[in-house]
Amino acid sequence: MPQQAFPVITADRIKSIIGGSLGNLVEWYDWYVYSAFSLYFAGSFFPKGDQLAQLLNTSGIFAIGFLMRPVGGWLMGTYADKKGRKKALTLSVMLMSMGSLLIAIVPSYGQIGIAAPIVLVLARMVQGLSVGGEYGTSATYLSEMATKNHRGFYSSFQYVTLIMGQLIALAVLIALQHVFLNEQQLHD
Numbered sequence: 001m002p003q004q005a006f007p008v009i010t011a012d013r014i015k016s017i018i019g020g021s022l023g024n025l026v027e028w029y030d031w032y033v034y035s036a037f038s039l040y041f042a043g044s045f046f047p048k049g050d051q052l053a054q055l056l057n058t059s060g061i062f063a064i065g066f067l068m069r070p071v072g073g074w075l076m077g078t079y080a081d082k083k084g085r086k087k088a089l090t091l092s093v094m095l096m097s098m099g100s101l102l103i104a105i106v107p108s109y110g111q112i113g114i115a116a117p118i119v120l121v122l123a124r125m126v127q128g129l130s131v132g133g134e135y136g137t138s139a140t141y142l143s144e145m146a147t148k149n150h151r152g153f154y155s156s157f158q159y160v161t162l163i164m165g166q167l168i169a170l171a172v173l174i175a176l177q178h179v180f181l182n183e184q185q186l187h188d
Helices: 011-045 051-083 085-105 115-145 148-180 183-187
Strands: none
Touching: 011 051, 011 085, 011 115, 011 148, 011 183, 051 085, 051 115, 085 115, 115 148
């Protein structure tokens, strides 16, 4: 009996691949929203006055998130090996959401002073841990869910959703800038 050129794709496999890809999309959307909108919220987290200093501080905090990614990869990889990939991916999305929520609700520098940028740093550290853990875990999960002959194809969804997250963040920014809100409303 001849082998099939393409193995049967089960509904569970497709569901797992879509779920893993969507989680990755959400992670990277949240990650890139910070950089896309930093022009508008930098003044909320740092003292009034020097806009360049505000933007540099916001960029420095973005870099701190990148420094946390290898730590997140190690921690989440260890967790995924012990508790399972799905649980690790779910935890990763929850951590990213928690970091995003924290950034959204923290009072401004004018209201709580130096605590505002400290909370921003902590939120970005959590997001860095999250995205670092998501990247390796989702790559492993997608390759494990794929059929033997199509691992590269299914694993490529990770990179596609990474870029889609960035593009969606930029599309939201452009839509808000040019369709829905004026400059002052964006800063508010």
